[in-house]
Amino acid sequence: MRTLVRPAVLRTRRGRLVYWSLLSAALFLFTLAFVVPLYWMVTGGVKSSPELARTPPTYVPHEWHVGNYADAWSELDLARYFGNTVTLIGGAWLLGLALQLPAAYALSKLRPRFGRVILGLMLVTLMVPATVLLIPTYLTVTDVPVLGLNLINNPAAVWLPAAANAFNIYVLKNFFDQIPDELLDAARIDGAGPLTTLARIVLPLSRPIVAVVSILSITALWRDFLWPLVVLPDPAKQPITVYLQRISDTTSLNMLTAGLVLASIPLVAIFLIFQRQILAGLTAGGVKG
Template identity: 50%
Template sequence: MADSQTRTLISRAQLSRPLARRIYWTALVVTIVVFAVFFLFPLYWVASSGLKSAAEVEQIPQTLIPHTWEWGNYATAWSNYDLGRLIFNTAYYAFGALVLQLIFDVAAAYALSKLRPVLGNAVLFLMLGTLMIPATVLVIPNYLTAVNVPLLHWSLINSPLAIWLPSVANGFNIFLLKRFFDSIPEELMAAAAIDGAGPLRALRSIVLPMSRPILAVVSIFAMVAVWKDVLWPLLVITDTSKMTINVGLLNLTGDGIPMNVEMASLTVAAIPTIIFFLIFQRNIMSGLTAGSLKG
């Protein structure tokens, strides 16, 4: 009975055989090890290169283990190139974009899902249509808008708003939120309406508490999108004191810094995202699948 309810690649009856069990576990372990090596080796190579001398980093063939462990490279990268300020700037932009996305994208998804305005499906279709447009196509129009905001005639160059505002209109996140909100039973919304709860009260008391998984996923996407972006911050943030970590490191590549110190800088820049992923990795899959079934 259990085999008929649980679908697996190999049935329990086959796994009960000693030979099949050994083949299965051998193949599983080998697959995991191979994928782990391919994914983790670049991180190891960057981190270990930051511990080598400048001559050892540039020698051919490369060494897997440093001959001399120069931990001072990381201290030099942190102090000489102000990595702490660059990381703080990036975190500031990322959290600002996160807050604005949660406010406006949740409101848009809630309106499309539960309030169902006139032409709501057409609006959703147009939002999803923006996902088919390459991001590079929008760079020039967005930049011209940031230089001189229509009607207001403001310049957003070197302003956090230049990073935050373009990230708010995210059709993919709105679609994810709407998809999850659609899975919330209408009976709960009707019961809240009978008790006298308006749309905002229902959103605050019913929808948001039930939507923590998908809110976590949207938060992760919002943070990572700002953290990894290079082209847009490079265009709109020209003040060196306000640059993101990616733009700051990009500018360092032309300053003739030693390769080992540059690798140490890249390792330091990668640490926050690795920690962020390790903390919230479970929220990604749980949020993406939480609204897949009705009821």
């Protein structure tokens, strides 16, 4: 097995010293790159406003105002906007799975005519910057074709564009390609139709990749700012990311920082809870045989 460092070099004292020194230094620098911004944000939420704005900054708070988080939750009415965010993300996630799973299954196992052309056209959309599609998508949600509906200030304006995710379909299709056709043939012999096969055979085997697609979708939706700002001009219906930006000019810096920390907690919790499924999904299908 070939590696960056020859085994003969690692067997020497100097080789082991250089190898472990460089590895430890790289891990330390990468850890700092991720931990320092989080530490700065969390400690900023417990500082007073004058201390947070001080130059040069204080790396350890002189006074710990832990109550800033409780004050931010109550005074900024974060519960209401967390509810708006959960409504938007939950609807987009469920609608996305309802559309993406059957689409990926059809392209992978049912193999419709012109399926490769359809998949290619879907992948082409990944090469187009999101900002280029902003105006066409906005015109579409303001006057939905055939139905003639205006979805501005409607959660469906966020749900529908998020559900049409070509990347998720591509990831799901690649995973479905690894499922042996013999299992599906056995289900057909037993009289199972395509939907029954998808629900009882394919989906139970696909829980890791469904977890991966779900976490990717939820993360992207939680961080999305521009699209909800455009299609949800009513402040009462905006998600927490848009709300915190809207009040940034009229809110004290430490309260705003505490609100940002609270807004980031759900994503961290989701990753910690589902990290095993996420890692399993990332490695699923990587080895054949």
